[in-house]
Amino acid sequence: MPAPTALRKQPEEFAATINVLLPSNNDEAEFLLDAPNALPSDVDPIIPSGGSEQDTDMHIDEEGRPRFAPAKNNDNITRVETRKVPIPPHRMTPLKASWPKIYPPLVEHLQLQVRMNVKNRAVELRTSKHTTDTGALQKGEDFVKAFSLGFDVDDAIALLRLDDLYIETFEIKDVKTLQGEHLGRAIGRIAGKDGKTKFAIENASRTRVVLADSKIHILGGFKNIHLAREAIVSLILGSPPGKVYGNLRIVASRMKERF
Incomplete structure (x- = not known):
């Protein structure tokens, strides 16, 4: 050529x-x-x-395609957001005792600014120029809220590490209207002797359960929460613990087979 x-x-x-x-x-x-x-x-x-x-x-080239000026660098512009998580009065003492274990994950892992407001009984979170994760503020709020509901710090930290964990809360009266001694017996069936029933539910469903009077808080994955809730509802409705154990054992074995 x-x-x-x-x-x-x-x-x-x-x-x-x-x-x-x-x-x-x-x-x-x-x-x-x-x-x-x-x-x-x-x-x-x-x-x-x-x-x-x-x-x-906008400038048009000879082929009809638009040509724009390069985008400006807006990394220096940071929007500061603030969240305030209220703490119940009965959780203020555990918060003060566990504060050395609570703030390091928020400050070092999520790059947030944290302070404990004792006067207003709240934990205040704020983003800064060092915050890189857009969902850091929401994760920090979920972590502090989980501790305020009664979960241990080690269990609540899982909310920062994993993205598919949730907290579900419901009351016994949402399942069945109970009052007086009937309500106390329902709570006793859920807890069991020395908390054995609650521990069995947690181990079988791989969740964490908190009994706060008539309120029940469950921390775990979506399917695991469903399994634990079904077991707790059965106990509230009057099923014997032995039957609930059997159902949990069957479902737990099926979950292991899937993995």
């Missing part, structure tokens, strides 16, 4: 940067552009942000 004899006319500055190499053993011509930033004369240059024209001006 002979080398092209006619090239498109270019400005002198642009044509001077084109080196035409004609190998002796090959008829094809190789073109090397030494100045990639050089533009043809018929293409409008992009006006920088400091120019007279605005950044919103």
